[in-house]
Amino acid sequence: MSDFLTRLKAFEGKTLVPATWGPDAVNTPMIRHWVETMGDTNPIYLDEAAAKATGRPGVVAPAMMLQVWTMKTFAEKMAANAAAESGAGTGEPSVAEQLQAVLDEAGFTSVVATDSDQEIVRELRPGDVVSTTEVVESISDEKKTGLGTGHFVTTLRTYRDADDEVVGTQRWRLLRFKPTEAAASTEAAAPAPERALRPRPALNQDNxxxxxxxxxxxxxxxxxxxxxxxxxxxxxxxxxxxxxxxxxxxxxxxxxxxxxxxxxxxxxxxxxxxxxxxxxxxxxxxxxxxxxxxxxxxxxxxxxxxxxxxxxxxxxxxxxxxxxxxxxxx
Structure with missing residues (x-):
């Protein structure tokens, strides 16, 4: 194993995001916004009687909203962006920053999300509060892809309720890569850099x-x-x-x-x-x-x-x- 791969593998098992609680409890207004925007007419999300008719104790949140309940607020994101731009921080790079620095130094500066797999352990109900932790699960050997050579970084997000019970997991995979040599040489020969491609959709068997x-x-x-x-x-x-x-x-x-x-x-x-x-x-x-x-x-x-x-x-x-x-x- 190369020294570089050894450095990468050392990040496996490390925590990228410690237990972080969502800003709000699961709530009906947010569920309503979600299902109306998505056009999801399943009544178990807003109608107590319909939910109970299925054997549930009451309305539940759509399973695909799992990540929503732990997302940062707009103000938190803006504050984080401002701090990053100003160079402010605690002084000690986070695990995520350290991993990014190792990949950047080796030239793996491009990134694309490849897939996201969720497992729902139990449905969330209004009033539930949710926390998330994210751990580096694995980092692949160097792989050759159509985009270029790179490493797949797989992390596991675990979502828990107030009783510290797991309510769901999300396995998230990114490819950090170097653009192909052909693409790089073409770009170098061009009089001006080509316009960036639109972000790629995360393709799977369902879409x-x-x-x-x-x-x-x-x-x-x-x-x-x-x-x-x-x-x-x-x-x-x-x-x-x-x-x-x-x-x-x-x-x-x-x-x-x-x-x-x-x-x-x-x-x-x-x-x-x-x-x-x-x-x-x-x-x-x-x-x-x-x-x-x-x-x-x-x-x-x-x-x-x-x-x-x-x-x-x-x-x-x-x-x-x-x-x-x-x-x-x-």
């Missing part, structure tokens, strides 16, 4: 079909073949009847702006700013998050009729976007 359809300029919606319920985001099980059988239908491409934000910063080279990111409610009833095109930020309004557009970001990535519907006055 690959959706992105493959997008490459063909087809916006598809997953449909339960047992009860006919449409759902998005994609997933392995129907929230209505719990069936694992599904197919897809092609969306009409028409919808309305359900909600939107205008991003100004932090700026990422792959995007143009100001950047309009909207929740689009399709006429089929499902919602998805997409960019707005052919419209100025101050012209976007809630309820605006929109139609499908496409962003061919690069040969490997095509994403749906939406523009004002033909004839819409802006």
């Amino acid at each position: 690959l079909f959706w992105f493959e359809a997008a490459k063909e300029h087809r916006l598809v919606i997953q449909r339960c073949t047992s009860c006919g319920t449409l759902r998005h985001p994609t997933g392995p099980m129907c929230g209505q009847c719990q069936s694992l059988d599904w197919d897809t239908v092609d969306a009409s491409g028409r919808g309305v702006v359900y909600s939107f934000v205008v991003n100004h910063h932090p700026k990422i080279d792959a995007f143009d700013y100001p950047l309009v990111v909207a929740v689009i409610e399709l006429e089929e009833g499902t919602r998805l998050i997409a960019n707005m095109t052919h419209v100025q930020p101050d012209e976007v309004t809630i309820g605006m009729p929109v139609e499908l557009d496409w962003i061919d970001a690069d040969p490997e990535l095509t994403l749906p976007a939406f523009r004002p519907a033909a004839g819409e006055s802006i």
Whole structure:
């Protein structure tokens, strides 16, 4: 084993994030925001009677919200960013900073998230408080990928309740890599650096079909073949009847702006700013998050009729976007 790999392996088992409690207890308003935005109509999240009819003691939080309850607040994130920019800190680098420094020194400066696996031990209910810890589970030997050579860093986040009982885990994997030599030499020969690629989606067996359809300029919606319920985001099980059988239908491409934000910063080279990111409610009833095109930020309004557009970001990535519907006055 090389000295460098030995240094990397020494981080296995170390704690990246000590036990950190979420800023708020599990609560109904946040659950409501989540399910309305996601278009998840399963009544067990908001209706006590419906939840009890399934044998539960009451309403529960969606399983996919597990990470939400421990996320930092906006003020905490801004304070952390300000401290990092000013160089303020405790003086002793954290384990995460030490690991990053070792990888950076060896040239593994690029990063992409490859996958995230969650295991739910029990459903959370309003009033639960949740903490998380994150430990480095493993660091791979050097691997050659399409992006370049690098190391996969796998961490395990463990979520616990007030009784210190595990309620769920999340295995998170990143690839820290050096860009391929061909890409690096091309960039060096170019008169100006090429624009960065859009962030890559984390592809898995539950969503690959959706992105493959997008490459063909087809916006598809997953449909339960047992009860006919449409759902998005994609997933392995129907929230209505719990069936694992599904197919897809092609969306009409028409919808309305359900909600939107205008991003100004932090700026990422792959995007143009100001950047309009909207929740689009399709006429089929499902919602998805997409960019707005052919419209100025101050012209976007809630309820605006929109139609499908496409962003061919690069040969490997095509994403749906939406523009004002033909004839819409802006």
